Amino acid sequence: MFKLNDNYLKLPGSYLFSTIGKKVNAYAAANPDRKIIRLGIGDVTQPLAPAIIQALHGAVDEMGKAETFRGYAPDLGYDFLRNAIAENDYKSRGCDVSADEIFISDGAKCDSGNIQEIFSLDNKIAVCDPVYPVYVDSNVMAGRTGTYDSASETWSDVIYMPCTAENGFAPKLPSQTPDLIYLCFPNNPTGATITKAQLQEWVDYANKVGAVIIYDAAYEAYISEEDVPHSIYECEGARGCAIELRSFSKNAGFTGVRLGFTVVPKDLKCGEVALHSLWARRHGTKYNGAPYIVQRAGEAVYSEAGKAQLKDQIAYYMNNARYILNGLREAGYTVSGGVNAPYIWLKTPDGMTSWEFFDYLLERVNVVGTPGSGFGPNGEGYFRLTAFGSYENTVEAVDRIKGM
Amino acid sequence: MFKLNDNYLKLPGSYLFSTIGKKVNAYAAANPDRKIIRLGIGDVTQPLAPAIIQALHGAVDEMGKAETFRGYAPDLGYDFLRNAIAENDYKSRGCDVSADEIFISDGAKCDSGNIQEIFSLDNKIAVCDPVYPVYVDSNVMAGRTGTYDSASETWSDVIYMPCTAENGFAPKLPSQTPDLIYLCFPNNPTGATITKAQLQEWVDYANKVGAVIIYDAAYEAYISEEDVPHSIYECEGARGCAIELRSFSKNAGFTGVRLGFTVVPKDLKCGEVALHSLWARRHGTKYNGAPYIVQRAGEAVYSEAGKAQLKDQIAYYMNNARYILNGLREAGYTVSGGVNAPYIWLKTPDGMTSWEFFDYLLERVNVVGTPGSGFGPNGEGYFRLTAFGSYENTVEAVDRIKGM
Numbered sequence: 001m002f003k004l005n006d007n008y009l010k011l012p013g014s015y016l017f018s019t020i021g022k023k024v025n026a027y028a029a030a031n032p033d034r035k036i037i038r039l040g041i042g043d044v045t046q047p048l049a050p051a052i053i054q055a056l057h058g059a060v061d062e063m064g065k066a067e068t069f070r071g072y073a074p075d076l077g078y079d080f081l082r083n084a085i086a087e088n089d090y091k092s093r094g095c096d097v098s099a100d101e102i103f104i105s106d107g108a109k110c111d112s113g114n115i116q117e118i119f120s121l122d123n124k125i126a127v128c129d130p131v132y133p134v135y136v137d138s139n140v141m142a143g144r145t146g147t148y149d150s151a152s153e154t155w156s157d158v159i160y161m162p163c164t165a166e167n168g169f170a171p172k173l174p175s176q177t178p179d180l181i182y183l184c185f186p187n188n189p190t191g192a193t194i195t196k197a198q199l200q201e202w203v204d205y206a207n208k209v210g211a212v213i214i215y216d217a218a219y220e221a222y223i224s225e226e227d228v229p230h231s232i233y234e235c236e237g238a239r240g241c242a243i244e245l246r247s248f249s250k251n252a253g254f255t256g257v258r259l260g261f262t263v264v265p266k267d268l269k270c271g272e273v274a275l276h277s278l279w280a281r282r283h284g285t286k287y288n289g290a291p292y293i294v295q296r297a298g299e300a301v302y303s304e305a306g307k308a309q310l311k312d313q314i315a316y317y318m319n320n321a322r323y324i325l326n327g328l329r330e331a332g333y334t335v336s337g338g339v340n341a342p343y344i345w346l347k348t349p350d351g352m353t354s355w356e357f358f359d360y361l362l363e364r365v366n367v368v369g370t371p372g373s374g375f376g377p378n379g380e381g382y383f384r385l386t387a388f389g390s391y392e393n394t395v396e397a398v399d400r401i402k403g404m
Numbered sequence: 405m406f407k408l409n410d411n412y413l414k415l416p417g418s419y420l421f422s423t424i425g426k427k428v429n430a431y432a433a434a435n436p437d438r439k440i441i442r443l444g445i446g447d448v449t450q451p452l453a454p455a456i457i458q459a460l461h462g463a464v465d466e467m468g469k470a471e472t473f474r475g476y477a478p479d480l481g482y483d484f485l486r487n488a489i490a491e492n493d494y495k496s497r498g499c500d501v502s503a504d505e506i507f508i509s510d511g512a513k514c515d516s517g518n519i520q521e522i523f524s525l526d527n528k529i530a531v532c533d534p535v536y537p538v539y540v541d542s543n544v545m546a547g548r549t550g551t552y553d554s555a556s557e558t559w560s561d562v563i564y565m566p567c568t569a570e571n572g573f574a575p576k577l578p579s580q581t582p583d584l585i586y587l588c589f590p591n592n593p594t595g596a597t598i599t600k601a602q603l604q605e606w607v608d609y610a611n612k613v614g615a616v617i618i619y620d621a622a623y624e625a626y627i628s629e630e631d632v633p634h635s636i637y638e639c640e641g642a643r644g645c646a647i648e649l650r651s652f653s654k655n656a657g658f659t660g661v662r663l664g665f666t667v668v669p670k671d672l673k674c675g676e677v678a679l680h681s682l683w684a685r686r687h688g689t690k691y692n693g694a695p696y697i698v699q700r701a702g703e704a705v706y707s708e709a710g711k712a713q714l715k716d717q718i719a720y721y722m723n724n725a726r727y728i729l730n731g732l733r734e735a736g737y738t739v740s741g742g743v744n745a746p747y748i749w750l751k752t753p754d755g756m757t758s759w760e761f762f763d764y765l766l767e768r769v770n771v772v773g774t775p776g777s778g779f780g781p782n783g784e785g786y787f788r789l790t791a792f793g794s795y796e797n798t799v800e801a802v803d804r805i806k807g808m
Binding site: 001002003004005006008009011018041043044045046047048050053056057060061063064065066069070071072073075106107109110113114117118119120121122123133134137138141179180209210211212253255256257258270273275278281282284285286287288289290291292293294390 | 407408409412413415445448450452457461465467468469474475476479510511513517521522523525526527537541583584613614615616657660662674682685686688689690691692693694695696697698794
């Protein structure tokens with residue numbers, strides 16, 4: 001008789017954003033006349049930039065003609081895209097990453113869920129608290145996290161690194177030694193960043209203790225300040241200890257187009273075995289490449305026209321971020337983030353729990369945000385708003401909150 | 405100090421099609437004047453049908469306008485596609501499968517690699533021999549297959565079901581009881597099929613011993629004979645024991661577009677727990693949906709125009725299959741498959757090994773096929789050719805082989 005992977009049964013509740021979706025849909029169904037403004041899930045709202053649309057149409061036309069039709073993509077991605085990434089995201093910043101260290105995928109969510117597969121089940125993970133749920137949940141499913149304590153909402157075998165107002169939402173080095181360290185800067189959900197010198201400390205620490213940093217840089221395009229690193233490979237020694245995850249969802253609006261990539265430097269080894277070869281094997285066996293037309297769209301992100309259009313798109317969202325930050329501050333809220341990231345992290349008023357504030361906002365002013373507690377126990381009492389709405393909706397949502 | 409998933413290190417050699425690719429590329433580089441004809445990897449060559457191209461362009465236009473832009477897709481796929489599948493692939497054949505039991509993905513390769521995740525590591529798998537390598541390799545990576553014996557080229561904890569000329573390449577029920585049974589009909593690589601009565605025996609057996617059948621029906625569109633089932637849900641009791649994997653790669657030429665789906669009936673349970681909920685959780689946590697434009701392309705597959713155009717496309721490939729079958733028979737080869745499947749399975753001549761014949765064909769007549777031994781020990785002495793080339797190339801390849 002077959003048996004289930006009972007690690008799945010240990011997962012408390014459902015995936016955070018599925019829960020929010022269900023709550024909002026139920027409210028909308030019960031109140032069809034209300035205009036709900038969604039600043040919850042980090043989903044973009046602006047249409048794809050013209051340069052990207054043009055590239056998509058061009059690639060679709062190629063697929064319709066025998067001479068230019070493309071079947072299976074190369075396992076690890078087309079060279080035209082890997083080269084564009086190596087040149088624009090790394091070489092131009094002085095980072096030593098070559099095209100064949102870049103693995104094209106259908107998004108950073110998949111990669112951040114799958115990357116744990118190439119590591120031993122004995123390895124111990126360290127995560128920020130609060131944290132993007134996929135890092136933890138994918139390790140729960142694999143059986144790497146021990147038992148769940150519902151009182152503290154923590155797993156026995158996970159090392160938590162609190163990110164609190166006291167430390168500026170920047171984690172301290174863990175007291176216990178981890179094998180895998182998940183870091184995300186600019187941070188989801190807090191919108192916080194760390195400086196290059198602070199990130200260098202993490203790289204030095206990982207190299208010292210023999211840990212791998214899984215560095216999620218999905219929001220790097222939103223960095224506006226000078227001293228904030230865009231890639232972990234700006235730090236010395238990172239090629240020996242770090243994997244970097246990147247996305248096209250937030251810098252180019254590809255949430256519904258699906259494209260991302262992961263960098264695994266060939267220097268990153270366990271004994272004689274390069275992690276690069278394991279990740280390549282995983283891609284070759286359990287993945288079949290991102291669609292050709294989508295990879296052409298990714299290439300257009302790096303064209304001159306694409307760059308200019310996406311700079312404007314990011315400025316549009318960051319203008320929203322400023323409006324939220326300033327509006328909530330004026331209304332007396334304690335807020336952070338929103339300067340190098342599209343997320344605004346606010347303290348719930350009057351000692352409300354995160355979910356109480358979620359319900360309160362949804363019912364009182366029909367605005368959807370994300371409860372901080374959904375990201376971990378240290379997110380309790382906080383709430384995330386995103387700058388990814390339209391300007392008009394963002395203004396209306398902030399004004400509604402101010403008017404409460 | 406971090407450690408690797410050392411199950412990966414147990415994998416012998418690299419993924420079959422990567423090895424073939426490297427060999428062919430090396431030959432092409434050394435012999436740039438030769439015209440190589442590839443009938444190896446099961447990759448299509450005909451351009452996307454006009455109805456699909458039109459749907460893609462339409463969806464791209466939608467993505468370029470704020471009013472119609474789409475961000476994250478619903479976790480499990482858009483209703484328009486799930487409904488079209490439920491109606492056309494199942495309801496029209498009298499199969500009881502509802503839209504919410506259909507999980508849209510980026511292809512059957514990913515699904516066939518990932519599906520094992522929701523089962524216990526203690527579960528024992530049974531596979532055909534020869535077999536599509538992903539079923540075995542993904543279980544090796546998970547640690548479910550025991551140790552590898554390089555003499556017999558088998559894993560200690562895998563139950564092999566030989567598919568040989570003697571049994572018409574249709575496996576017998578296994579002598580040891582498995583927990584998970586991988587079946588693929590029409591079969592890759594042999595091109596063989598089984599009747600509905602034969603498949604019913606498998607369903608009855610699985611229900612009796614408490615096993616789950618993972619049924620790969622990626623090639624169902626190529627079925628030309630009456631009594632061959634297109635879906636396992638044509639069999640009574642399959643909802644209680646079977647998961648079905650389907651692909652748009654072969655019926656609609658989506659190898660470079662990436663779309664597939666998996667059916668997990670809600671009746672399929674282990675105790676009180678529905679596998680449906682586990683697979684939904686996996687999708688929600690580690691996957692982020694197929695691209696909107698690709699799902700619209702999938703919808704067009706079921707339009708009246710799309711159906712007519714794809715019928716012609718399949719007829720085109722099956723005409724190739726007939727040409728290969730007849731040509732090789734005339735040349736004295738022992739061949740099978742090619743009637744309900746785009747694959748022709750031939751016995752290598754003169755007692756050559758599969759790889760000897762691969763090299764011989766590549767070097768002598770510059771034709772690429774797939775060595776049968778790459779699919780398992782019982783594939784030794786066999787060779788797979790695909791009907792997915794252009795008609796002109798197929799004719800030329802067969803004529804070259806006949807002329808040897």
